[in-house]
Amino acid sequence: MFLSFPSDIMWKESDAETLPLTDISTNIRGDREAIKAATKSILEASNPVILAGDRIGSTNSISSLVALSELTGAQVYVEHQSAELNFPYTHQHFGGRCLPNGSFIKKVLSEADLVIFAGVISQAPLLYFDEPLVEKGTKRIAIDNSEWQIGKNMHVDIPILGHPHEVLKEIVDETKQHASNENVRTFDITRKRTLAKHRQRTEDLQRQLEESxxxxxxxxxxxxxxxxxxxxxxxxxxxxxxxxxxxxxxxxxxxxxxxxxxxxxxxxxxxxxxxxxxxxxxxxxxxxxxxxxxxxxxxxxxxxxxxxxxxxxxxxxxxxxxxxxxxxxxxxxxxxxxxxxxxxxxxxxxxxxxxxxxxxxxxxxxxxxxxxxxxxxxxxxxxxxxxxxxxxxxxxxxxxxxxx
The missing domain is CATH 3.40.50.970 (Thiamin diphosphate (ThDP)-binding fold, Pyr/PP domains)
Incomplete structure:
Protein backbone atom coordinates (compact mmCIF):
# COMPACT_ATOMS: atom_id res chain seq x y z
CA MET A 1 0.00 0.00 0.00
CA PHE A 2 1.23 3.52 -0.83
CA LEU A 3 -0.27 6.46 1.06
CA SER A 4 0.54 10.02 -0.05
CA PHE A 5 -0.45 13.37 1.48
CA PRO A 6 -0.12 16.87 -0.03
CA SER A 7 2.73 18.86 1.52
CA ASP A 8 0.38 21.49 3.03
CA ILE A 9 -1.41 18.73 4.95
CA MET A 10 1.90 17.25 6.07
CA TRP A 11 3.00 20.58 7.59
CA LYS A 12 -0.23 21.30 9.46
CA GLU A 13 -0.33 20.86 13.22
CA SER A 14 -3.09 18.89 14.89
CA ASP A 15 -4.26 18.43 18.45
CA ALA A 16 -5.68 14.98 17.64
CA GLU A 17 -4.92 12.29 20.19
CA THR A 18 -2.29 9.79 19.09
CA LEU A 19 -3.66 6.28 19.27
CA PRO A 20 -1.45 3.68 20.97
CA LEU A 21 0.00 0.85 18.90
CA THR A 22 -1.29 -2.63 19.56
CA ASP A 23 1.44 -4.89 20.91
CA ILE A 24 0.77 -8.51 20.00
CA SER A 25 2.91 -11.12 21.73
CA THR A 26 4.48 -13.73 19.46
CA ASN A 27 5.56 -15.92 22.39
CA ILE A 28 2.89 -18.46 21.58
CA ARG A 29 3.01 -22.21 22.08
CA GLY A 30 2.62 -24.52 19.15
CA ASP A 31 -0.41 -26.72 18.59
CA ARG A 32 -0.19 -29.69 20.97
CA GLU A 33 -1.28 -32.25 18.39
CA ALA A 34 1.32 -30.96 15.93
CA ILE A 35 4.03 -31.19 18.60
CA LYS A 36 3.00 -34.77 19.37
CA ALA A 37 3.11 -35.60 15.64
CA ALA A 38 6.57 -34.02 15.35
CA THR A 39 7.79 -36.01 18.33
CA LYS A 40 6.45 -39.23 16.81
CA SER A 41 8.30 -38.50 13.54
CA ILE A 42 11.53 -37.80 15.42
CA LEU A 43 11.26 -41.06 17.33
CA GLU A 44 10.61 -42.97 14.10
CA ALA A 45 13.48 -41.34 12.17
CA SER A 46 16.87 -42.99 11.73
CA ASN A 47 18.67 -40.06 10.08
CA PRO A 48 17.19 -36.64 10.92
CA VAL A 49 18.75 -33.40 9.65
CA ILE A 50 18.04 -29.91 10.94
CA LEU A 51 18.15 -26.79 8.76
CA ALA A 52 18.25 -23.66 10.94
CA GLY A 53 17.17 -20.24 9.75
CA ASP A 54 17.18 -16.65 10.92
CA ARG A 55 14.05 -17.01 12.99
CA ILE A 56 16.15 -19.05 15.42
CA GLY A 57 18.67 -16.28 16.02
CA SER A 58 16.18 -13.42 15.97
CA THR A 59 13.92 -15.08 18.58
CA ASN A 60 16.77 -16.16 20.89
CA SER A 61 15.97 -19.83 20.26
CA ILE A 62 19.51 -21.18 19.79
CA SER A 63 19.65 -22.94 23.16
CA SER A 64 16.52 -24.99 22.49
CA LEU A 65 17.74 -25.92 19.00
CA VAL A 66 21.06 -27.06 20.48
CA ALA A 67 19.12 -29.16 22.98
CA LEU A 68 17.17 -30.89 20.19
CA SER A 69 20.32 -31.56 18.18
CA GLU A 70 22.18 -32.95 21.18
CA LEU A 71 19.25 -35.15 22.17
CA THR A 72 18.72 -36.68 18.72
CA GLY A 73 22.29 -36.47 17.41
CA ALA A 74 21.04 -34.62 14.33
CA GLN A 75 23.46 -32.57 12.26
CA VAL A 76 22.57 -28.89 11.89
CA TYR A 77 23.12 -26.75 8.80
CA VAL A 78 22.26 -23.06 8.58
CA GLU A 79 20.39 -21.48 5.71
CA HIS A 80 22.18 -19.61 2.97
CA GLN A 81 22.16 -15.82 3.26
CA SER A 82 21.96 -16.08 7.04
CA ALA A 83 21.45 -12.68 8.65
CA GLU A 84 21.83 -14.04 12.19
CA LEU A 85 23.95 -16.54 14.07
CA ASN A 86 21.51 -19.46 14.25
CA PHE A 87 23.70 -22.22 15.70
CA PRO A 88 27.13 -22.19 17.39
CA TYR A 89 29.81 -22.67 14.73
CA THR A 90 32.02 -24.32 17.35
CA HIS A 91 29.49 -27.08 18.08
CA GLN A 92 30.39 -30.58 16.91
CA HIS A 93 26.95 -31.01 15.38
CA PHE A 94 27.40 -27.98 13.11
CA GLY A 95 27.54 -29.03 9.46
CA GLY A 96 28.19 -25.60 7.96
CA ARG A 97 26.24 -23.07 5.97
CA CYS A 98 24.27 -24.24 2.96
CA LEU A 99 25.49 -22.88 -0.33
CA PRO A 100 22.76 -21.01 -2.24
CA ASN A 101 22.43 -23.61 -4.97
CA GLY A 102 20.02 -26.47 -5.41
CA SER A 103 22.57 -29.25 -5.92
CA PHE A 104 24.30 -28.51 -2.61
CA ILE A 105 21.06 -28.26 -0.62
CA LYS A 106 19.76 -31.45 -2.23
CA LYS A 107 22.98 -33.27 -1.32
CA VAL A 108 22.74 -32.13 2.30
CA LEU A 109 19.14 -33.30 2.62
CA SER A 110 19.22 -36.36 0.35
CA GLU A 111 20.28 -38.90 3.00
CA ALA A 112 17.78 -37.71 5.60
CA ASP A 113 14.53 -39.49 6.34
CA LEU A 114 13.37 -36.47 8.37
CA VAL A 115 14.13 -32.80 7.73
CA ILE A 116 13.33 -30.21 10.40
CA PHE A 117 13.10 -26.67 9.01
CA ALA A 118 13.61 -24.55 12.12
CA GLY A 119 12.85 -20.89 11.44
CA VAL A 120 14.07 -21.13 7.84
CA ILE A 121 13.44 -18.12 5.60
CA SER A 122 15.79 -18.77 2.64
CA GLN A 123 14.00 -21.91 1.51
CA ALA A 124 14.81 -21.81 -2.20
CA PRO A 125 18.17 -21.69 -4.03
CA LEU A 126 19.20 -18.48 -5.76
CA LEU A 127 19.47 -20.12 -9.18
CA TYR A 128 16.78 -22.16 -10.92
CA PHE A 129 16.88 -25.83 -9.92
CA ASP A 130 14.45 -28.24 -11.54
CA GLU A 131 14.71 -31.07 -9.00
CA PRO A 132 13.04 -31.44 -5.60
CA LEU A 133 15.34 -30.41 -2.74
CA VAL A 134 13.90 -33.07 -0.44
CA GLU A 135 13.50 -36.67 -1.57
CA LYS A 136 10.01 -38.07 -1.98
CA GLY A 137 8.95 -39.88 1.17
CA THR A 138 11.18 -37.80 3.46
CA LYS A 139 9.15 -36.40 6.35
CA ARG A 140 9.22 -32.62 6.76
CA ILE A 141 8.62 -30.56 9.90
CA ALA A 142 8.55 -26.75 9.76
CA ILE A 143 8.62 -24.49 12.82
CA ASP A 144 8.13 -20.73 12.65
CA ASN A 145 6.19 -17.92 14.29
CA SER A 146 5.16 -16.61 10.87
CA GLU A 147 2.58 -18.57 8.89
CA TRP A 148 3.94 -16.93 5.72
CA GLN A 149 7.23 -18.83 6.03
CA ILE A 150 5.80 -22.29 6.75
CA GLY A 151 5.51 -24.29 3.55
CA LYS A 152 6.41 -21.22 1.49
CA ASN A 153 8.41 -23.10 -1.14
CA MET A 154 7.59 -26.74 -0.51
CA HIS A 155 5.00 -28.99 1.06
CA VAL A 156 5.40 -29.60 4.80
CA ASP A 157 3.98 -32.66 6.54
CA ILE A 158 3.92 -31.19 10.04
CA PRO A 159 3.65 -27.38 10.18
CA ILE A 160 3.96 -25.85 13.65
CA LEU A 161 3.09 -22.19 14.12
CA GLY A 162 4.56 -20.83 17.34
CA HIS A 163 7.56 -19.22 18.97
CA PRO A 164 10.53 -21.41 17.94
CA HIS A 165 12.03 -21.52 21.44
CA GLU A 166 8.77 -22.64 23.02
CA VAL A 167 8.01 -25.16 20.28
CA LEU A 168 11.49 -26.70 20.27
CA LYS A 169 11.55 -26.87 24.06
CA GLU A 170 8.24 -28.75 24.11
CA ILE A 171 9.42 -31.14 21.39
CA VAL A 172 12.58 -31.87 23.40
CA ASP A 173 10.58 -32.50 26.57
CA GLU A 174 8.06 -34.67 24.72
CA THR A 175 10.82 -36.66 23.00
CA LYS A 176 12.64 -37.31 26.28
CA GLN A 177 9.42 -38.45 27.88
CA HIS A 178 8.51 -40.96 25.17
CA ALA A 179 11.93 -42.17 23.98
CA SER A 180 12.41 -45.92 24.38
CA ASN A 181 15.74 -47.68 24.85
CA GLU A 182 15.70 -48.45 21.14
CA ASN A 183 15.16 -44.75 20.36
CA VAL A 184 18.11 -43.83 22.58
CA ARG A 185 20.31 -46.32 20.70
CA THR A 186 19.18 -44.82 17.38
CA PHE A 187 20.02 -41.33 18.66
CA ASP A 188 23.47 -42.58 19.63
CA ILE A 189 24.07 -44.03 16.14
CA THR A 190 22.96 -40.74 14.58
CA ARG A 191 25.25 -38.81 16.93
CA LYS A 192 28.28 -40.93 15.98
CA ARG A 193 27.53 -40.38 12.30
CA THR A 194 27.21 -36.63 12.87
CA LEU A 195 30.51 -36.47 14.77
CA ALA A 196 32.26 -38.41 11.99
CA LYS A 197 30.98 -35.88 9.43
CA HIS A 198 32.17 -33.05 11.66
CA ARG A 199 35.66 -34.55 11.86
CA GLN A 200 35.73 -34.94 8.08
CA ARG A 201 34.61 -31.35 7.56
CA THR A 202 37.28 -30.10 9.98
CA GLU A 203 39.96 -32.06 8.12
CA ASP A 204 38.73 -30.78 4.75
CA LEU A 205 38.82 -27.16 5.94
CA GLN A 206 42.31 -27.61 7.36
CA ARG A 207 43.52 -29.13 4.10
CA GLN A 208 41.93 -26.30 2.12
CA LEU A 209 43.69 -23.78 4.37
CA GLU A 210 47.07 -25.48 4.03
CA GLU A 211 46.75 -25.63 0.25
CA SER A 212 45.87 -21.94 0.11
Whole structure:
Protein backbone atom coordinates (compact mmCIF):
# COMPACT_ATOMS: atom_id res chain seq x y z
CA MET A 1 0.00 0.00 0.00
CA PHE A 2 1.23 3.52 -0.83
CA LEU A 3 -0.27 6.46 1.06
CA SER A 4 0.54 10.02 -0.05
CA PHE A 5 -0.45 13.37 1.48
CA PRO A 6 -0.12 16.87 -0.03
CA SER A 7 2.73 18.86 1.52
CA ASP A 8 0.38 21.49 3.03
CA ILE A 9 -1.41 18.73 4.95
CA MET A 10 1.90 17.25 6.07
CA TRP A 11 3.00 20.58 7.59
CA LYS A 12 -0.23 21.30 9.46
CA GLU A 13 -0.33 20.86 13.22
CA SER A 14 -3.09 18.89 14.89
CA ASP A 15 -4.26 18.43 18.45
CA ALA A 16 -5.68 14.98 17.64
CA GLU A 17 -4.92 12.29 20.19
CA THR A 18 -2.29 9.79 19.09
CA LEU A 19 -3.66 6.28 19.27
CA PRO A 20 -1.45 3.68 20.97
CA LEU A 21 0.00 0.85 18.90
CA THR A 22 -1.29 -2.63 19.56
CA ASP A 23 1.44 -4.89 20.91
CA ILE A 24 0.77 -8.51 20.00
CA SER A 25 2.91 -11.12 21.73
CA THR A 26 4.48 -13.73 19.46
CA ASN A 27 5.56 -15.92 22.39
CA ILE A 28 2.89 -18.46 21.58
CA ARG A 29 3.01 -22.21 22.08
CA GLY A 30 2.62 -24.52 19.15
CA ASP A 31 -0.41 -26.72 18.59
CA ARG A 32 -0.19 -29.69 20.97
CA GLU A 33 -1.28 -32.25 18.39
CA ALA A 34 1.32 -30.96 15.93
CA ILE A 35 4.03 -31.19 18.60
CA LYS A 36 3.00 -34.77 19.37
CA ALA A 37 3.11 -35.60 15.64
CA ALA A 38 6.57 -34.02 15.35
CA THR A 39 7.79 -36.01 18.33
CA LYS A 40 6.45 -39.23 16.81
CA SER A 41 8.30 -38.50 13.54
CA ILE A 42 11.53 -37.80 15.42
CA LEU A 43 11.26 -41.06 17.33
CA GLU A 44 10.61 -42.97 14.10
CA ALA A 45 13.48 -41.34 12.17
CA SER A 46 16.87 -42.99 11.73
CA ASN A 47 18.67 -40.06 10.08
CA PRO A 48 17.19 -36.64 10.92
CA VAL A 49 18.75 -33.40 9.65
CA ILE A 50 18.04 -29.91 10.94
CA LEU A 51 18.15 -26.79 8.76
CA ALA A 52 18.25 -23.66 10.94
CA GLY A 53 17.17 -20.24 9.75
CA ASP A 54 17.18 -16.65 10.92
CA ARG A 55 14.05 -17.01 12.99
CA ILE A 56 16.15 -19.05 15.42
CA GLY A 57 18.67 -16.28 16.02
CA SER A 58 16.18 -13.42 15.97
CA THR A 59 13.92 -15.08 18.58
CA ASN A 60 16.77 -16.16 20.89
CA SER A 61 15.97 -19.83 20.26
CA ILE A 62 19.51 -21.18 19.79
CA SER A 63 19.65 -22.94 23.16
CA SER A 64 16.52 -24.99 22.49
CA LEU A 65 17.74 -25.92 19.00
CA VAL A 66 21.06 -27.06 20.48
CA ALA A 67 19.12 -29.16 22.98
CA LEU A 68 17.17 -30.89 20.19
CA SER A 69 20.32 -31.56 18.18
CA GLU A 70 22.18 -32.95 21.18
CA LEU A 71 19.25 -35.15 22.17
CA THR A 72 18.72 -36.68 18.72
CA GLY A 73 22.29 -36.47 17.41
CA ALA A 74 21.04 -34.62 14.33
CA GLN A 75 23.46 -32.57 12.26
CA VAL A 76 22.57 -28.89 11.89
CA TYR A 77 23.12 -26.75 8.80
CA VAL A 78 22.26 -23.06 8.58
CA GLU A 79 20.39 -21.48 5.71
CA HIS A 80 22.18 -19.61 2.97
CA GLN A 81 22.16 -15.82 3.26
CA SER A 82 21.96 -16.08 7.04
CA ALA A 83 21.45 -12.68 8.65
CA GLU A 84 21.83 -14.04 12.19
CA LEU A 85 23.95 -16.54 14.07
CA ASN A 86 21.51 -19.46 14.25
CA PHE A 87 23.70 -22.22 15.70
CA PRO A 88 27.13 -22.19 17.39
CA TYR A 89 29.81 -22.67 14.73
CA THR A 90 32.02 -24.32 17.35
CA HIS A 91 29.49 -27.08 18.08
CA GLN A 92 30.39 -30.58 16.91
CA HIS A 93 26.95 -31.01 15.38
CA PHE A 94 27.40 -27.98 13.11
CA GLY A 95 27.54 -29.03 9.46
CA GLY A 96 28.19 -25.60 7.96
CA ARG A 97 26.24 -23.07 5.97
CA CYS A 98 24.27 -24.24 2.96
CA LEU A 99 25.49 -22.88 -0.33
CA PRO A 100 22.76 -21.01 -2.24
CA ASN A 101 22.43 -23.61 -4.97
CA GLY A 102 20.02 -26.47 -5.41
CA SER A 103 22.57 -29.25 -5.92
CA PHE A 104 24.30 -28.51 -2.61
CA ILE A 105 21.06 -28.26 -0.62
CA LYS A 106 19.76 -31.45 -2.23
CA LYS A 107 22.98 -33.27 -1.32
CA VAL A 108 22.74 -32.13 2.30
CA LEU A 109 19.14 -33.30 2.62
CA SER A 110 19.22 -36.36 0.35
CA GLU A 111 20.28 -38.90 3.00
CA ALA A 112 17.78 -37.71 5.60
CA ASP A 113 14.53 -39.49 6.34
CA LEU A 114 13.37 -36.47 8.37
CA VAL A 115 14.13 -32.80 7.73
CA ILE A 116 13.33 -30.21 10.40
CA PHE A 117 13.10 -26.67 9.01
CA ALA A 118 13.61 -24.55 12.12
CA GLY A 119 12.85 -20.89 11.44
CA VAL A 120 14.07 -21.13 7.84
CA ILE A 121 13.44 -18.12 5.60
CA SER A 122 15.79 -18.77 2.64
CA GLN A 123 14.00 -21.91 1.51
CA ALA A 124 14.81 -21.81 -2.20
CA PRO A 125 18.17 -21.69 -4.03
CA LEU A 126 19.20 -18.48 -5.76
CA LEU A 127 19.47 -20.12 -9.18
CA TYR A 128 16.78 -22.16 -10.92
CA PHE A 129 16.88 -25.83 -9.92
CA ASP A 130 14.45 -28.24 -11.54
CA GLU A 131 14.71 -31.07 -9.00
CA PRO A 132 13.04 -31.44 -5.60
CA LEU A 133 15.34 -30.41 -2.74
CA VAL A 134 13.90 -33.07 -0.44
CA GLU A 135 13.50 -36.67 -1.57
CA LYS A 136 10.01 -38.07 -1.98
CA GLY A 137 8.95 -39.88 1.17
CA THR A 138 11.18 -37.80 3.46
CA LYS A 139 9.15 -36.40 6.35
CA ARG A 140 9.22 -32.62 6.76
CA ILE A 141 8.62 -30.56 9.90
CA ALA A 142 8.55 -26.75 9.76
CA ILE A 143 8.62 -24.49 12.82
CA ASP A 144 8.13 -20.73 12.65
CA ASN A 145 6.19 -17.92 14.29
CA SER A 146 5.16 -16.61 10.87
CA GLU A 147 2.58 -18.57 8.89
CA TRP A 148 3.94 -16.93 5.72
CA GLN A 149 7.23 -18.83 6.03
CA ILE A 150 5.80 -22.29 6.75
CA GLY A 151 5.51 -24.29 3.55
CA LYS A 152 6.41 -21.22 1.49
CA ASN A 153 8.41 -23.10 -1.14
CA MET A 154 7.59 -26.74 -0.51
CA HIS A 155 5.00 -28.99 1.06
CA VAL A 156 5.40 -29.60 4.80
CA ASP A 157 3.98 -32.66 6.54
CA ILE A 158 3.92 -31.19 10.04
CA PRO A 159 3.65 -27.38 10.18
CA ILE A 160 3.96 -25.85 13.65
CA LEU A 161 3.09 -22.19 14.12
CA GLY A 162 4.56 -20.83 17.34
CA HIS A 163 7.56 -19.22 18.97
CA PRO A 164 10.53 -21.41 17.94
CA HIS A 165 12.03 -21.52 21.44
CA GLU A 166 8.77 -22.64 23.02
CA VAL A 167 8.01 -25.16 20.28
CA LEU A 168 11.49 -26.70 20.27
CA LYS A 169 11.55 -26.87 24.06
CA GLU A 170 8.24 -28.75 24.11
CA ILE A 171 9.42 -31.14 21.39
CA VAL A 172 12.58 -31.87 23.40
CA ASP A 173 10.58 -32.50 26.57
CA GLU A 174 8.06 -34.67 24.72
CA THR A 175 10.82 -36.66 23.00
CA LYS A 176 12.64 -37.31 26.28
CA GLN A 177 9.42 -38.45 27.88
CA HIS A 178 8.51 -40.96 25.17
CA ALA A 179 11.93 -42.17 23.98
CA SER A 180 12.41 -45.92 24.38
CA ASN A 181 15.74 -47.68 24.85
CA GLU A 182 15.70 -48.45 21.14
CA ASN A 183 15.16 -44.75 20.36
CA VAL A 184 18.11 -43.83 22.58
CA ARG A 185 20.31 -46.32 20.70
CA THR A 186 19.18 -44.82 17.38
CA PHE A 187 20.02 -41.33 18.66
CA ASP A 188 23.47 -42.58 19.63
CA ILE A 189 24.07 -44.03 16.14
CA THR A 190 22.96 -40.74 14.58
CA ARG A 191 25.25 -38.81 16.93
CA LYS A 192 28.28 -40.93 15.98
CA ARG A 193 27.53 -40.38 12.30
CA THR A 194 27.21 -36.63 12.87
CA LEU A 195 30.51 -36.47 14.77
CA ALA A 196 32.26 -38.41 11.99
CA LYS A 197 30.98 -35.88 9.43
CA HIS A 198 32.17 -33.05 11.66
CA ARG A 199 35.66 -34.55 11.86
CA GLN A 200 35.73 -34.94 8.08
CA ARG A 201 34.61 -31.35 7.56
CA THR A 202 37.28 -30.10 9.98
CA GLU A 203 39.96 -32.06 8.12
CA ASP A 204 38.73 -30.78 4.75
CA LEU A 205 38.82 -27.16 5.94
CA GLN A 206 42.31 -27.61 7.36
CA ARG A 207 43.52 -29.13 4.10
CA GLN A 208 41.93 -26.30 2.12
CA LEU A 209 43.69 -23.78 4.37
CA GLU A 210 47.07 -25.48 4.03
CA GLU A 211 46.75 -25.63 0.25
CA SER A 212 45.87 -21.94 0.11
CA UNK A 213 48.93 -21.09 2.21
CA UNK A 214 51.14 -22.46 -0.56
CA UNK A 215 50.19 -19.47 -2.73
CA UNK A 216 52.40 -16.40 -2.94
CA UNK A 217 49.39 -14.16 -2.41
CA UNK A 218 46.89 -14.23 0.44
CA UNK A 219 43.61 -16.09 -0.08
CA UNK A 220 40.20 -15.39 1.48
CA UNK A 221 40.50 -18.61 3.52
CA UNK A 222 43.82 -17.43 4.97
CA UNK A 223 42.71 -13.94 5.88
CA UNK A 224 39.46 -15.06 7.54
CA UNK A 225 41.31 -17.77 9.48
CA UNK A 226 43.85 -15.19 10.67
CA UNK A 227 41.09 -12.73 11.57
CA UNK A 228 39.52 -15.44 13.73
CA UNK A 229 42.76 -15.74 15.73
CA UNK A 230 42.59 -12.07 16.73
CA UNK A 231 38.86 -11.45 17.24
CA UNK A 232 38.05 -10.10 20.71
CA UNK A 233 35.57 -11.98 22.89
CA UNK A 234 32.93 -9.30 22.37
CA UNK A 235 33.23 -9.17 18.57
CA UNK A 236 30.17 -8.47 16.44
CA UNK A 237 30.61 -9.36 12.77
CA UNK A 238 28.78 -7.31 10.15
CA UNK A 239 29.30 -9.34 7.00
CA UNK A 240 29.15 -8.23 3.38
CA UNK A 241 32.00 -10.33 2.07
CA UNK A 242 29.88 -11.78 -0.77
CA UNK A 243 32.24 -14.12 -2.68
CA UNK A 244 34.34 -14.66 0.44
CA UNK A 245 31.24 -15.31 2.52
CA UNK A 246 31.58 -19.08 2.69
CA UNK A 247 35.00 -18.67 4.32
CA UNK A 248 33.43 -16.42 6.96
CA UNK A 249 31.08 -19.23 7.96
CA UNK A 250 33.81 -21.88 7.65
CA UNK A 251 36.67 -20.28 9.58
CA UNK A 252 35.15 -17.86 12.08
CA UNK A 253 34.46 -19.69 15.34
CA UNK A 254 31.31 -17.78 16.23
CA UNK A 255 29.23 -19.16 19.09
CA UNK A 256 27.63 -16.32 21.03
CA UNK A 257 24.08 -15.23 20.13
CA UNK A 258 23.88 -11.82 18.45
CA UNK A 259 27.52 -11.98 17.32
CA UNK A 260 26.72 -11.91 13.59
CA UNK A 261 24.76 -9.66 11.24
CA UNK A 262 24.58 -10.72 7.60
CA UNK A 263 23.06 -9.71 4.30
CA UNK A 264 19.55 -10.94 3.53
CA UNK A 265 18.87 -10.68 -0.17
CA UNK A 266 21.06 -9.69 -3.07
CA UNK A 267 21.48 -5.94 -2.54
CA UNK A 268 24.97 -4.57 -1.99
CA UNK A 269 26.36 -1.63 -0.05
CA UNK A 270 24.69 -2.04 3.33
CA UNK A 271 27.78 -3.25 5.21
CA UNK A 272 29.66 -0.08 6.11
CA UNK A 273 26.60 1.98 7.15
CA UNK A 274 25.14 -1.04 9.00
CA UNK A 275 28.36 -1.50 10.97
CA UNK A 276 28.05 2.06 12.27
CA UNK A 277 24.49 1.42 13.40
CA UNK A 278 25.56 -1.84 15.00
CA UNK A 279 28.35 -0.10 16.92
CA UNK A 280 25.98 2.63 18.10
CA UNK A 281 23.35 0.08 19.10
CA UNK A 282 25.78 -2.27 20.84
CA UNK A 283 28.56 -0.11 22.31
CA UNK A 284 29.69 -2.99 24.54
CA UNK A 285 30.72 -5.02 21.47
CA UNK A 286 33.56 -4.47 18.98
CA UNK A 287 32.13 -4.32 15.49
CA UNK A 288 34.10 -5.81 12.60
CA UNK A 289 32.81 -5.10 9.10
CA UNK A 290 34.02 -7.77 6.65
CA UNK A 291 33.38 -6.40 3.18
CA UNK A 292 34.49 -6.87 -0.41
CA UNK A 293 36.26 -4.06 -2.22
CA UNK A 294 33.43 -3.75 -4.75
CA UNK A 295 30.73 -3.65 -2.07
CA UNK A 296 32.62 -1.02 -0.09
CA UNK A 297 32.43 1.45 -2.99
CA UNK A 298 28.66 1.79 -2.69
CA UNK A 299 28.81 3.79 0.57
CA UNK A 300 32.45 4.10 1.58
CA UNK A 301 31.75 7.70 2.61
CA UNK A 302 29.96 6.20 5.63
CA UNK A 303 33.33 5.69 7.32
CA UNK A 304 33.55 9.47 7.83
CA UNK A 305 30.83 9.04 10.45
CA UNK A 306 33.00 6.49 12.25
CA UNK A 307 35.72 9.13 12.53
CA UNK A 308 33.24 11.90 13.37
CA UNK A 309 31.58 9.96 16.19
CA UNK A 310 34.67 7.98 17.24
CA UNK A 311 33.09 4.61 16.57
CA UNK A 312 35.81 1.91 16.89
CA UNK A 313 34.67 -0.16 13.91
CA UNK A 314 37.31 -2.28 12.16
CA UNK A 315 36.66 -2.20 8.40
CA UNK A 316 38.16 -5.38 6.94
CA UNK A 317 38.22 -4.92 3.16
CA UNK A 318 38.90 -8.12 1.21
CA UNK A 319 40.38 -6.71 -1.98
CA UNK A 320 40.42 -8.89 -5.11
CA UNK A 321 40.45 -5.80 -7.36
CA UNK A 322 37.18 -6.70 -9.07
CA UNK A 323 33.46 -7.30 -8.86
CA UNK A 324 34.18 -11.01 -8.41
CA UNK A 325 30.55 -12.07 -7.96
CA UNK A 326 29.81 -10.76 -11.47
CA UNK A 327 32.83 -12.51 -12.96
CA UNK A 328 31.86 -15.77 -11.30
CA UNK A 329 28.30 -15.35 -12.52
CA UNK A 330 29.47 -14.83 -16.08
CA UNK A 331 31.60 -17.98 -15.89
CA UNK A 332 28.66 -19.83 -14.36
CA UNK A 333 26.48 -18.85 -17.32
CA UNK A 334 29.21 -19.98 -19.73
CA UNK A 335 29.31 -16.51 -21.25
CA UNK A 336 31.29 -15.90 -24.42
CA UNK A 337 33.35 -13.14 -22.80
CA UNK A 338 34.24 -15.41 -19.88
CA UNK A 339 35.53 -18.07 -22.27
CA UNK A 340 38.08 -15.50 -23.46
CA UNK A 341 38.84 -14.40 -19.90
CA UNK A 342 37.35 -11.01 -20.76
CA UNK A 343 35.20 -9.33 -18.12
CA UNK A 344 34.20 -5.84 -19.31
CA UNK A 345 33.60 -3.32 -16.54
CA UNK A 346 34.29 -5.82 -13.75
CA UNK A 347 37.91 -5.02 -12.86
CA UNK A 348 38.81 -2.33 -10.34
CA UNK A 349 42.20 -1.69 -11.92
CA UNK A 350 43.86 0.82 -14.23
CA UNK A 351 44.08 2.67 -11.91
CA UNK A 352 43.78 0.55 -8.78
CA UNK A 353 41.83 2.04 -5.89
CA UNK A 354 43.96 3.33 -3.02
CA UNK A 355 41.67 2.45 -0.12
CA UNK A 356 44.26 3.58 2.42
CA UNK A 357 44.30 7.12 1.01
CA UNK A 358 40.51 7.13 0.66
CA UNK A 359 40.07 6.11 4.30
CA UNK A 360 42.60 8.63 5.57
CA UNK A 361 40.83 11.29 3.54
CA UNK A 362 37.71 10.55 5.58
CA UNK A 363 39.68 10.71 8.84
CA UNK A 364 40.04 6.95 9.41
CA UNK A 365 43.44 5.38 10.00
CA UNK A 366 44.23 2.65 7.45
CA UNK A 367 46.90 0.18 6.42
CA UNK A 368 47.64 -1.87 3.30
CA UNK A 369 48.11 -5.63 3.83
CA UNK A 370 49.77 -7.89 1.27
CA UNK A 371 51.21 -10.81 3.24
CA UNK A 372 50.56 -12.85 6.38
CA UNK A 373 53.07 -10.98 8.54
CA UNK A 374 51.54 -7.63 7.64
CA UNK A 375 48.07 -9.05 8.31
CA UNK A 376 49.00 -10.22 11.82
CA UNK A 377 50.54 -6.85 12.67
CA UNK A 378 47.58 -4.91 11.26
CA UNK A 379 45.03 -6.97 13.19
CA UNK A 380 46.95 -6.52 16.44
CA UNK A 381 47.10 -2.78 15.81
CA UNK A 382 43.41 -2.53 14.92
CA UNK A 383 42.09 -4.37 17.97
CA UNK A 384 44.46 -2.71 20.43
CA UNK A 385 43.26 0.77 19.44
CA UNK A 386 39.93 2.20 20.54
CA UNK A 387 39.24 3.94 17.24
CA UNK A 388 38.05 3.11 13.72
CA UNK A 389 40.55 1.54 11.36
CA UNK A 390 40.45 0.18 7.81
CA UNK A 391 42.51 -2.79 6.64
CA UNK A 392 42.91 -3.06 2.86
CA UNK A 393 43.77 -6.75 2.43
CA UNK A 394 44.94 -7.85 -1.02
CA UNK A 395 43.80 -11.39 -1.89
CA UNK A 396 44.00 -13.77 -4.83
CA UNK A 397 42.01 -12.47 -7.80
CA UNK A 398 41.63 -15.80 -9.62
CA UNK A 399 38.10 -16.05 -11.04
CA UNK A 400 36.03 -18.85 -9.53
CA UNK A 401 32.55 -20.17 -10.24
CA UNK A 402 29.99 -19.19 -7.62
CA UNK A 403 26.47 -20.39 -6.85
CA UNK A 404 27.12 -23.74 -8.54
Missing amino acids: QENDILTPAQVIHELNQHLPENALIVDESVTSGQYVHDYLQLEKPKSFIGLKGGGLGYGMPASLGAQLGRPDQRVVNIIGDGSSLYYIQAIWNAAKHRLPVVFFVINNASYMILKGGLVNMDGEAAKKNFFPGMDLTGPSIDFVSVAKGFGVDAVKVENEEELTTALQQAFSANKPMLLDVTVDSTVKVFLK
